[in-house]
Ligand code: SF4
């Protein structure tokens with residue numbers, strides 16, 4: 001059922017995609033970030049590819065993700081990709097300790113999405129830049145195995161390789177029926193095991209992305225699910241967690257529900273509760289993605305406190321300290337929704353009926 005819906009929605013979205021050139025799709029930026037060795041810089045780089053194989057498959061892909069809309073939908077030659085990478089990286093004078101995050105809107109370790117020659121070229125190139133300490137890549141678990149990891153690590157003997165995986169939730173039911181992710185906890189654990197088995201020989205780490213508030217989830221369930229998922233990830237040996245609060249991407253099942261008033265991204269108060277819980281109960285670093293915060297399609301409180309809280313979350317990402325909550329009138333609305341939301345699993349409607 002969810003697959004049919006995801007596939008139909010995806011097919012409609014693909015028809016509407018405005019095709020862009022690889023150069024138009026490629027981009028990069030630099031900002032402060034928390035490295036394993038402390039505060040430093042991170043270069044974020046988006047490289048164009050044909051797109052996520054899972055999203056392109058008959059599954060329709062994940063219910064919250066529209067990265068396919070920013071993909072080429074056709075193969076790109078390794079030489080072209082290498083040139084784009086070189087042009088982007090050479091804009092930076094890397095003087096401080098730096099992490100580089102390579103986003104390809106899919107799986108870096110899947111050779112069908114990202115040519116092996118480019119993988120090798122990029123890793124070797126980055127290995128020569130002294131101040132780069134960490135190279136962060138993303139992959140679904142099915143492409144993660146010892147062989148490919150050893151190949152990658154051998155290109156960057158002096159750097160940390162961090163493999164980020166979109167676990168999304170520790171709950172197999174939610175991952176399958178609400179996110180349509182297409183892999184199980186067992187698959188994830190196998191990938192983490194492969195990473196852990198290489199730690200003796202290489203500086204290799206893992207990161208789990210946890211989605212805050214999948215579709216068909218109440219505010220309270222979303223908070224609890226994120227907390228449970230983080231505890232699970234730490235327990236099986238993940239080195240770092242990145243919480244990703246939902247934002248409404250165009251052309252997704254999540255957007256369809258949002259348009260009908262049956263879904264709303266999480267409150268920023270919920271994110272604070274999750275961060276503070278993680279700071280108290282976990283030993284590994286946890287980061288909250290703040291990109292969509294305070295926007296109409298992202299996590300939202302009210303105009304008065306959105307930006308103040310966003311600033312506090314960014315600070316907490318860097319310091320790993322708990323956030324002291326500020327006062328705002330919207331807090332009680334959130335608290336009531338957390339209490340009442342479970343009855344109908346809707347969000348907006350309850351809020352406005354009660355406080356209207
Ligand atoms: S979330 Fe990841 S696996 Fe899912 S469709 Fe998007 S890029 Fe593909």
Ligand SMILES: [Zn+2]
Nearest residue numbers: 302305328330
């Ligand atoms: Zn407020």
